[in-house]
Amino acid sequence: MGKTVHKYFTIKDKTEPHQHIKIAEFRKNVRKTNPHKHNNYFEFVFLVRGSGSHTIDGRAYIVNPPVLFIIRRDQVHHWELDDEPEGxxxxxxxxxxxxxxxxxxxxxxxxxxxxxxFYLEDATPVTALFGLLLAEWQKPAHGNAEVTEGLLKALLGISLQQAPYPKKQSRTKTDIYQRFEELLGHTDTLHNSVAHYALLLNTTPQNLNAVCRRATGEPAASVLAAHLLGEAKRLLLYTDLTVGQIAARLNFKDGSHFIKYFRRHIGSTPHAFRQLE
Incomplete structure (x- = not known):
C-alpha cells in the first residue's frame, strides 16, 4: 500500500500488489480527507451512518445514509464528514x-x-451482502473466490435495481469497445485523437466509430471527449498547471485549440471554469 503525491491530490493504493479485491469496514475516524485518486481500481463505499458531504470530481454529494458511492480509478474525491461514519x-x-x-x-x-x-430506499439486502462479503474476506486466504464472486454479483444486481436512472436498453459492448474504454482509463496517456486509439486497437477510425455507436449510441469522438473533459476538469480543479500545460498533457496541438474544444463542450473557457469552481 502507498501513495504518490501531486500538487493538490495524491494517488492512493489501499491494496497489496497481489490483491485483486478487498473488503473492509469504513474507518470510523474519517472526517475530512485531502483530494485523492485511486491506483487503478474501483472503490465502492456503502454508508449506513454518517453525515456531511463526499465530493467526486468537483461535485459534492450529501452523505444521507443509506448511500452507495462508486469512485472510478480516474476520479478525484474527498470526504467532509460531520460525525462518525459506519459502513x-x-x-x-x-x-x-x-x-x-x-x-x-x-x-x-x-x-x-x-x-x-445511489441513495437506497431498502438497504437491508445490501447491508447483509456487504457483511457476508466481509466475513468471507476475513477467512484464511480470503475465503473462496467463487463464493466471493457470487456474493458480489448478488450485491451489484440488487444495488442496480435501485439505480437512480431508468434502465436503458442494453447495447452490445464489444471487445474493441471494452479495450477502448480501458485505454481511455489511463488518464496519464490520454490523447486527443480517435485515429490514435484506432491504431492502438488495430482497427480503423470508421470501425471504432461504428463500434462506439453500437455500444453507447454515441460516436467515438464523444466517448473520447467524455474522458478528455473529465481529466481536463480534474487538472483545472486540483492542480496549478496552466491551460497550455493541460493542453499539452492531453495532446492538443496548442492551447487555443484546447480552449475552443473545452468551451464548445462545457460552455465556458478553462480559465472561467477554474475561477468559478
Missing part, C-alpha cells in the same frame, strides 16, 4: 474483472461504473 469499503481491481468468467458480473460492474451515487 463498508469494497475495492475491485481490473485484474479481478479480467479474471472473472461470469459475463453477467462484468456487465453489472460496467453498469455500476456509470453512476457515482
Amino acid at each position: 463498508y469499503v469494497l475495492i475491485i481491481k481490473k485484474q479481478f474483472i479480467d479474471d472473472c468468467v461470469d459475463k453477467a458480473l462484468k456487465e453489472f460492474l460496467l453498469r455500476m461504473s456509470g453512476h457515482s451515487c
